[in-house]
Amino acid sequence: MTDMAIPVGEHGDSVVDTPEGPRSRGDRLLPYVFAGPALLVYAALVMLPLGHTFFLGFFEWSGGGPMDFVGIDNFIRIFTDSITMTAIKNNLIWAVLATIVPVSMALLLAVLLATQLPPGVRLFFSTVYYLPAILALAVSAIVWGWVYNPAWGALNALLDTVGLDGLERAWLGDPNIALYSVFVVSAWAYFGFCLIILLAAIQNVDPSLYDAAKLDGASAWKQFWHVTVPGIRNELNFVVLYTAIEAFRVFDLIYIMTGGGPFYQTEVIATSVYREAFVEHEVGYASAIASLMTIIIATLATIALRWRERTDPEAQ
């Protein structure tokens, strides 16, 4: 806050003094005029469908025919439906893993690439690690489906070749591991993206900070924790938030690789919405689940952004 006094009303009704100086009413309206068209497009393409989906959540509706108002029954049903609860639980597991595994892998590799390798080799490896990110997730899902194939997949063949045939299994058919098998593909697809962001951030950390830390006798770990991590804070926040939001949007990998099975054990919220809407023809209930998903993502994003604002040293 500033303690500078703001003069008021010196320029008559049409001009208002602001911290930035005197501004006419026209000047004050100008930002809204500029933002207006974009806001209208946003409202039409985002807010309206979201509102409509939320509205549909209050009805029992098959997607056509009569709509019966059921109040908040669909929203209550979410918490009594064991399949939907399994989907929510799986999505939470997925989100936790998605914010830890690919980000940790990317951070570790980014530090190694930035500190241990010459620029040419660094470029080569960062390109190689980024390759999975340029593949469409549907393509990754199909390719990994072949790797995991229980009859002729590469993974079981490899295990057999190295004498670990006891570990062979139906990677996508075993209810205990199918979710994690699909998650491996997600981590593989996303860590390259995280790596590129974090690598660029690490390379932008002021080298003199490391020199100062070394003079103070800081170990490699202390340099990482007290220099690198604070230096890449914003980028780290971004990739964590990005992977968390993507985790709640995950659909294509699971739909293609397992279809949510076996016995709903790989269902997540998005596949649950699809199944209820287009397989079970419960569009009202699916809308309620989709609304919940939107609320979770919006809450998550808001918390993350608020936390970032509060802990940003430049804002303090």
Next chain:
Amino acid sequence: MRIKTSLALMTAIGTLPAAVFAQETTIQVWDEFGAEPMASAMEKIVARCEANTPGLKVDRSTMPMEQMHTVLSTAVKSGEGPDVFYSSPGWSTVGPLIESGALAELTEVYEAQGWRDRVQPWAVDYVTYNDKVWALPYEAEIQGIFYHKDVFEEHGIDIPQSYAEFVEATQALKDAGIEAPIVTAARPAYVLGWMESSMLGATMPVETLETVVLGHQSWQVPEYEEAVSRINELNEKGFIPSGVLGYSYDDMMSQFYTKASAMVLTGSWIVPNIDGNFPDLDVGFFAVPPIEGVEQRAPKASGGGFMLSANTDKRDMAVAYMDCLAEPDSAQIWLSEGLNRAPIVGVDPDAADLSALNRRVSEVVNEPLSAFNLYGILPSEVNNATWNGIQAMWAGMMSPEELIQTKQEAWEKAIADGDVIEK
């Protein structure tokens, strides 16, 4: 000179086909026949219908049936959908379409066009729900066991006549080193519906099944318990692949085509693919044989049918196109060149150059007795609960009793919600 020119012009006009003068109407048709040999056969049928129906122009779009199920209801209701579409006419699909108001009833069309005399009665029954007819069936299919004849011969195994012999033969193949003599798949779950229907055909008399389904009775009956127990036994005895829950439909078929498994439990829709792409395979068919006291029947269904959109504004021309499809000449092209059986009266299988497998399947399709395909008679929520329950049972997460209980609960909810066939 001028008179001669005028006469010549009038003569030329007189010889032009009537179609030139008829106003051309283009109807949108969605079907799933994008692959050979059915793609070319359907094109030929469409050309025939366009030539014989003045003013008819057909604009076809092909897409997989699963994709069509997803978009159809929304597309039709928004006015963007097709005038005529080909889809599964089973209750699992038709029920929601009727409820959403996307489907036009065809009862009056059947009477007006004489389709009742042109479509085989069992197939008309299959697309009749609550006394109303909803589709022109165009695929007569059966489900059961497709097997490699040479593998059976190599191991001295005859076609089993009873369920006990079936188990004995499968065990013999396993003992001979075939790790999984029967292959099936669990992805998507509906593949397991073919197994459920086949096992029911082997364990439950059709009359009992009719009582349960149409009389809205309980599934907790000994005959259904027997069927579920047999399905469980396939897994317990190791007759199916140990990783079956990870098998997709394509995995299943590749395991069969490479002879890694001697038998596959599927339906007659694979015959055009075998005939067209694997002519060297010597494949036979038999229905899952019955337990003692039950008559031999294979689940029979109309796997697909043409339906009329409720929102079409070209109803007359759309009906004219469907009427052309229901002609024996169209259905004969469908069999001879598409290798697919439309249940249309007057089609001559002997006039088509069919493989031994296709002839065998045609014989079974034309047998008077058949079992039910559950996809055709139960609502989707009941089928999905059961088929996902079979996955759970095979994964050891659910006992057979719990599976039956799960089905029963879904069945009771469907009855309460009014999602079941009334009669």
